[in-house]
Amino acid sequence: MDHLRRDPVLRGLIGLTFIGFVLFFVFSGQPDLQVKTFWLFQVPLDAALAVGGWRLRTLAPARYRRFWSMIAFAGAAFTVGDAYHSLSNLIFPTEPSLNGGLVQTICFAVGMSSNVIACLIFPQGLRTARERFIFWLDAATVLVGGGVVAWCFAVNPVGGSHTDRLTAALTAALVLVATFSATKVALIKDPPMARMAAWPMVCAAMVQGVSTFLPGPFQTLDHPYVYAIRLLPSLLIACGPWIQIIVLRVGDPSSVAKRRPYSLLPYGMIMVTFAVFFMMLPMAASSQLVGATIGVVVITCLVAGRQLVAFHDNMNLIGRLDVALGELRDQALFDGLTGLANRTHFSAETVRLLDAESTLLLIDLDDFKTVNDTMGHAAGDALLVTVASRLRGSLRETDVVARLGGDEFAVLLPRTTADDAGLIVQNMLNRLAEPIVLLQHTVVTRASVGMTVARPGDDPSTLLSTADIAMYEAKRRGKGMWVTYTDEMGSRISAEAVLIRELDQAIEENQFVLVYQPIVRLADGEISGVEALIRWNHPERGLVSPIEFIPIAERTGQIVAIGRWALQESCRQAAAWRAASPDTVPLYVGVNVAGRQLRDPDLVTDVADALAAAGLPAGLLVIEVTETAVLDDEQSHATMEALRDLGVRLALDDFGTAASSLGLLLTCPVNSLKLDRSFVESINTVSRQAAVATAVSQMASALEFATVAEGIETVEQAELLQGLGYRYGQGYLYSRPVPPDGIVRLRSALALSVTGIEGGVLLESGR
CATH class of the missing domain: 3.30.70.270 (Reverse transcriptase/Diguanylate cyclase domain)
Incomplete structure (x- = not known):
C-alpha cells in the first residue's frame, strides 16, 4: 500500500480527477461548462488506460500479452472518441450532453468490444475437466444474475426511464462485461491482474453501467455529483493497469495469499437477483404470491448458508490436513533434533x-x-x-x-x-x-x-x-x-576391502594357524608357559603377519570369530602338551584378547566352552589384554571379573605404554604384568628405561603381581632384568615363535643355563 500511495502516476490521476470534481462544483448551474470540463478531464484518463496497458504488454508474462494489447487498444479507442467529442464541444457549441456523438459512440463501442474480447481470450488456467466444470457452473450463475440486472434496468428498465435502445444495449454490455470480468478474476487461479488491480476496473464498469439508468433526478445535468459519478469510473479504469505495474515491480503480498477453494461471487449474484426480483414485483401482488416468493428466497438463503458453513468446515479440515502433511514432509526431509536436512x-x-x-x-x-x-x-x-x-x-x-x-x-x-x-x-x-x-x-x-x-x-x-x-x-x-x-587413500581402502573379503573366506575355511613363543623363568631358563600368536596362512601370499590383518579385523568385528578359534586351538594344544608329558610341570598358554572381544557378551561363555572341550584346567589359561582395551570401559572390567571367577589368569600386556597405567593397577583384576619391549631394547644403555623397568618391578612386587619382560634379545638384558626383580621373560634370546612341535624341543634346550651360550644357537634350534 505504501508503494501505491507514493506512485507519482496514481497520485497524478487522483489529483487530476479531484480537480475535475472541484470544477464541477465551481461551475454548478452552468451545464455547458460542466460538460466541457467533463470531456476535457475524460481524455487524459483514457490516455492513462492506453499507456498503462501498452506498458504491461511487455512487463506482464508472455501468456497475457494479447490481453494487455487489447486493453491498450480499447484505451486508445476511448481516447480518440472522447478527444474528438471534446474538441467538437469546444469548437462547435452544442446543447450540453454527457452522451457523445456518432464518432464518440463508435469509438466507445469499438473499445468496449476490445474489452469484451480481452476478457474472453485470456487463459483460464483450468487443467482438468472437473476444474472447467466448476468454473463454468459458477460463471453461469454469475452471468445469469448479471443478465437479469441488465435486462431489468437497461433493456426493460423499471418505470420505463429509458427509451434509447442504443444506450440500453451499451448499458447492458457494460453490466455483462463487468460481471464476466469479475467472474474470471474471482474464479480462476491465475488471472492476468492482481486482485487489487482488477477490482477497480470491475467496479468501474459496474458504476458506469448503473449510472446510466439512475432515476430522472440523478440525470439532471446541473448537479455536480452527476459529473463526478460519470468521471469516477474512468479514474478507476485508468488506475487498474498502473496498480498492476506496481504489483509486478515490487510484488503483491495479497497475490500469494491462499485462495479459498470456493467463491462467494455466485452467492452474491443470487442475492442481487432476488433483490431485483422483489423490485419487479407489482405493488398490487397477492399475499399468496408475496408469501411464496419470500419462502423461496428464505429457503434458498438458508440452503446457501448451510452450504457455506459446510465449505468453511471443509476448509478447516483441509487446513489441518495441510498442517499434518507439512509436518510429515518436514519429518521426511529434516532431522527432528537439529532441524538440519536429513x-x-x-x-x-x-x-x-x-x-x-x-x-x-x-x-x-x-x-x-x-x-x-x-x-x-x-x-x-x-x-x-x-x-x-x-x-x-x-x-x-x-x-x-x-x-x-x-x-x-x-x-x-x-x-x-x-x-x-x-x-x-x-x-x-x-x-x-x-x-x-x-x-x-x-x-x-x-x-x-x-x-x-x-x-x-x-x-x-x-x-x-x-x-x-x-x-x-x-x-x-x-x-x-x-x-x-586422494586416490592413494582410495587405493588403500580398496586393498582393505579386498582384505576384509578374504578374511571372511579365511574364517570359513579355517586358514589360520597358531605359533607359540616360550615364556621362560629367568633364574634357570625353564619354560613356564607360551604365548599363542596367530598367523594367517594365506593360500597365495603364505603366512601373513597379524600386524596386517588384526587391526582391520578389530575394526570390522571379525576379530570375535578369529579370537574364538584361537581360544579353542590354544586350549586344545595346551591340553595336548599336558597329556604328552604328565610327569612334568604343565605349560600355561597365554592368548591375546582384543578390546572388541572383551565387549562381546559371549566371551566368558566361549572361554568356558573352550576349557571344557579341551579338558584344560582354567589356571593354565592366561588371557592377555592391553591397557587401551580396558581403559574406562565398564563392560570390559565386568568381563575380566567374570573370567577371573572362572579361575582364568589375566595379564596386562604391553604395560607402560598407555596414559593411565598406574590407575589401572588398582582397578583392573589382573595377575601379572608384561613389561613392553620398548623399555627392554635399550635397558643396558639408557638410564631412563632402566628406571622405568625398576619402578614397574617394584610396583608389581608390592601388589603381588607376576612380572614378564618382553623383547629380550641379549644375555645382558636378561641378567639386568633378573637383577631388577623380573622372574620371567620372553624374546628372541630364547626363541622366535615356533609351531607346536618345536616347543617340546625348545623346552629341553632352554632348560640348560643360558650363561655362555650364544643366542644364535638357540634361535637356530627354534626355527
Missing part, C-alpha cells in the same frame, strides 16, 4: 546443486560417545543442537548442511574450489572448538572432517564414500583436523 533431503539437494566445482564435507565429532556415557543422552542431544547451530553459522546461505545420523554431519559447498573450501572448513573447526557449557560442565568439541572435491560423473553416494575415507584418515592422523581425499 540424509534423504541432502542427497536430493546434492543431485540438484552438484557441479564440477562442488566440494563435500563429512564431519564426525571426536569422542562424542564419552559425552553420552559420562553426562547422559540429554547432554549429548544438547551438544548436537549446539554443533548444528555453529555449523549453520559458519556456512554461507547457498551451502547445504545435514545431519546424517548420530554425531555425523555432511555439508555441500556448491561452486567452491578446494582452496576456498579449506578456509571454510578451518573456520568451521574453529567455531566448533569454542567451549560449550553442558550441565555446568565446560566441553570442548573437536571434529574430524573429510573433504572431497567433485569430479565429472560423481554422484552423492560416491562423494559421501570418498569423504568418509578422508574423514577416517583424519581420525587416524590424530583427530581434530580435516583431510582432503
Whole structure:
C-alpha cells in the first residue's frame, strides 16, 4: 500500500480527477461548462488506460500479452472518441450532453468490444475437466444474475426511464462485461491482474453501467455529483493497469495469499437477483404470491448458508490436513533434533546443486560417545543442537548442511574450489572448538572432517564414500583436523576391502594357524608357559603377519570369530602338551584378547566352552589384554571379573605404554604384568628405561603381581632384568615363535643355563 500511495502516476490521476470534481462544483448551474470540463478531464484518463496497458504488454508474462494489447487498444479507442467529442464541444457549441456523438459512440463501442474480447481470450488456467466444470457452473450463475440486472434496468428498465435502445444495449454490455470480468478474476487461479488491480476496473464498469439508468433526478445535468459519478469510473479504469505495474515491480503480498477453494461471487449474484426480483414485483401482488416468493428466497438463503458453513468446515479440515502433511514432509526431509536436512533431503539437494566445482564435507565429532556415557543422552542431544547451530553459522546461505545420523554431519559447498573450501572448513573447526557449557560442565568439541572435491560423473553416494575415507584418515592422523581425499587413500581402502573379503573366506575355511613363543623363568631358563600368536596362512601370499590383518579385523568385528578359534586351538594344544608329558610341570598358554572381544557378551561363555572341550584346567589359561582395551570401559572390567571367577589368569600386556597405567593397577583384576619391549631394547644403555623397568618391578612386587619382560634379545638384558626383580621373560634370546612341535624341543634346550651360550644357537634350534 505504501508503494501505491507514493506512485507519482496514481497520485497524478487522483489529483487530476479531484480537480475535475472541484470544477464541477465551481461551475454548478452552468451545464455547458460542466460538460466541457467533463470531456476535457475524460481524455487524459483514457490516455492513462492506453499507456498503462501498452506498458504491461511487455512487463506482464508472455501468456497475457494479447490481453494487455487489447486493453491498450480499447484505451486508445476511448481516447480518440472522447478527444474528438471534446474538441467538437469546444469548437462547435452544442446543447450540453454527457452522451457523445456518432464518432464518440463508435469509438466507445469499438473499445468496449476490445474489452469484451480481452476478457474472453485470456487463459483460464483450468487443467482438468472437473476444474472447467466448476468454473463454468459458477460463471453461469454469475452471468445469469448479471443478465437479469441488465435486462431489468437497461433493456426493460423499471418505470420505463429509458427509451434509447442504443444506450440500453451499451448499458447492458457494460453490466455483462463487468460481471464476466469479475467472474474470471474471482474464479480462476491465475488471472492476468492482481486482485487489487482488477477490482477497480470491475467496479468501474459496474458504476458506469448503473449510472446510466439512475432515476430522472440523478440525470439532471446541473448537479455536480452527476459529473463526478460519470468521471469516477474512468479514474478507476485508468488506475487498474498502473496498480498492476506496481504489483509486478515490487510484488503483491495479497497475490500469494491462499485462495479459498470456493467463491462467494455466485452467492452474491443470487442475492442481487432476488433483490431485483422483489423490485419487479407489482405493488398490487397477492399475499399468496408475496408469501411464496419470500419462502423461496428464505429457503434458498438458508440452503446457501448451510452450504457455506459446510465449505468453511471443509476448509478447516483441509487446513489441518495441510498442517499434518507439512509436518510429515518436514519429518521426511529434516532431522527432528537439529532441524538440519536429513540424509534423504541432502542427497536430493546434492543431485540438484552438484557441479564440477562442488566440494563435500563429512564431519564426525571426536569422542562424542564419552559425552553420552559420562553426562547422559540429554547432554549429548544438547551438544548436537549446539554443533548444528555453529555449523549453520559458519556456512554461507547457498551451502547445504545435514545431519546424517548420530554425531555425523555432511555439508555441500556448491561452486567452491578446494582452496576456498579449506578456509571454510578451518573456520568451521574453529567455531566448533569454542567451549560449550553442558550441565555446568565446560566441553570442548573437536571434529574430524573429510573433504572431497567433485569430479565429472560423481554422484552423492560416491562423494559421501570418498569423504568418509578422508574423514577416517583424519581420525587416524590424530583427530581434530580435516583431510582432503586422494586416490592413494582410495587405493588403500580398496586393498582393505579386498582384505576384509578374504578374511571372511579365511574364517570359513579355517586358514589360520597358531605359533607359540616360550615364556621362560629367568633364574634357570625353564619354560613356564607360551604365548599363542596367530598367523594367517594365506593360500597365495603364505603366512601373513597379524600386524596386517588384526587391526582391520578389530575394526570390522571379525576379530570375535578369529579370537574364538584361537581360544579353542590354544586350549586344545595346551591340553595336548599336558597329556604328552604328565610327569612334568604343565605349560600355561597365554592368548591375546582384543578390546572388541572383551565387549562381546559371549566371551566368558566361549572361554568356558573352550576349557571344557579341551579338558584344560582354567589356571593354565592366561588371557592377555592391553591397557587401551580396558581403559574406562565398564563392560570390559565386568568381563575380566567374570573370567577371573572362572579361575582364568589375566595379564596386562604391553604395560607402560598407555596414559593411565598406574590407575589401572588398582582397578583392573589382573595377575601379572608384561613389561613392553620398548623399555627392554635399550635397558643396558639408557638410564631412563632402566628406571622405568625398576619402578614397574617394584610396583608389581608390592601388589603381588607376576612380572614378564618382553623383547629380550641379549644375555645382558636378561641378567639386568633378573637383577631388577623380573622372574620371567620372553624374546628372541630364547626363541622366535615356533609351531607346536618345536616347543617340546625348545623346552629341553632352554632348560640348560643360558650363561655362555650364544643366542644364535638357540634361535637356530627354534626355527
